[in-house]
Amino acid sequence: MALVQLQGIKKSYQLGKTEVVALKGVDLTIEKGEFTVVMGPSGSGKTTLLNIIGCLDRASAGSYKLDGEEIGHRDFNDLAEVRNRKIGFIFQNFNLIPVLDVVENIEFPCVIRGEDRKVLRERTLKIAAEVGLMPYLKQKPDELSGGQRQRVAIARALVTEPQLVLADEPTANLDSTTADQIIDLMLKLNAEMGVTFLFSTHDPRVMEHARRVVRIHDGVMEDGTEAAAHEAGRMHASLGH
């Protein structure tokens, strides 16, 4: 069943007197439980695409259905609600809140929607155990390594029990060993929890594990095939991993 359905998505920006077209009519469907990578060179429109799918931005034209519901034209507060309930985010720079400890960072999206603290804490500890953060629960982000911070970000993305997790270059700031661990963790969560993952990445290791790779170039979707994933796998092997 389709979780994300994009039809004819266009996005243009006004830069001074110049109109910049970032997306030129993108059609994309992502099924529930998929582990998908969006790849493309800088300026290709992949971040814009992810921002629209993540309800951080709105398309200039086209239709966007999330879980069968048209959400492309909702206002800011409605989109905030959608992000909070249905979407988890993992950022390249982790984007943790520095004054909150690990547990508080994980719980933050649920706290702002007023969830029952006791029930939330049980779920938080379960997820923290799942991602290997139990020894660090009371640590602040600046006391953690890059890998540990990204685990916190993953836990924060999953604690709301979202339907879709968007990861923007999640391994870009990690060393290769840690990156492998993070990829393995996300694969495991995808398999065990059935959460749909959508990545924007250049990392061939991520692409190797992707069940689907979607290419975007100059704002146009090129293709999305299993072959692309295999190609990425070969690229990974050729890099000596």
Added chain:
Amino acid sequence: MFPILRLAFRNVLRNKGRAGFTVGAIGFAVFMTLFLGSFVLGLGNAMIDDVVQGKVGALQVHRKGYDDVRENQPLDLDFAEKGDVVAKVMRVPGVVSVSPRLVFSGLAANGSQSTMIVATAFDPVAEYRTLPRANEFLEGKPLDPAVANGAVFGLDLANALDLKSGSGGTLQAAAKSGQQNALDFEMRGTQNNGNAFESKRNVAVSLKWAQDLLGMEGRITELAVQTVDRDGIEDVAAAIRVALGPEYEVQTWKQLRPNVDDVVNFQRLILTAICFIFLVIAIIGVINTMLMSVLERTREIGTMMAVGMRRIRITELFLWEAAALAFIGTASGLSIALSIILTIAAKGGVPANAPGSTAVYHIVPAVPFGLLAPTILAAFFGTVLAGVYPSWRAARLNPVDALRST
């Protein structure tokens, strides 16, 4: 609400130097407002007390038209010392005591030279009960019922006539009938309340002695009245006007000494202006600090928006941060100011000159509710108000742009 509040407090403390600077600015504004205010109010109180309890009383009663010719010290606008007027005034609620007076002009002579004087005659017992601070600037002895011809001179006047305590002289005045009379007086002491005119012209003598001099037995021209407290003076004056009817005029100390009221009001106006400037500086500091905070935390704000925080919550967060700064700053300024002010007050205040006077007042700093409440409210809500614009800026950020921020 609580997690947002906790987050706000932690955000305030994350940059301790900047928070300290902002809290310091708010605290300094509160401290200076209370500290300066307490002394300005203390000085005003001392000046008003000097007038109300040491010179004219809370209010005075005269025959109708007396005020128009006051400078001539008229004797024909007189009334009975122990008559209906005094009884009616004493029955008015809020009146605690009265002092019958006879004010006249004349010549004081030491045997070789003489000079014009303005004399106020009163019964020492009634006068000192009505004006308990009448002798605050007295050197020598006050008037005494046992010394019928005793006199207290203004310091400059006494010096001009070379009069010392215990020495004597003659006081000459025109009686009500127009006849010139003279009586010998005994010098008891000098008054120096800092007022140059009073020091050069004023003499105090006993009422009975003056009535003999002026041929006005049992008659007075002025009734000084003391009330329970200063706040109710206008009400008491209105009640006395009703009780006495149109034949008499009642003037409060503000009408009798408008210069003192003007000086006190001017001091308070200046104080308000200074405090307003302090507050504006503190508010600008808060706006600056919070805008810097919004700028530095742009990506963090983007992250909060990304995980579903609504704009109103972002606004709320920054307003709570402003409130936290306001609370800490106000509380610290308040506690430091109060501890210093109360310590000084407990030690009896500080001596200082009143404006335009050489008299030394003992200023006891005062922090009435009328100063405390506006200071706290202005500092707290002024600071929170200062947080509105930065909060609005934060809440209006575009999440995509905010997340892209470095």
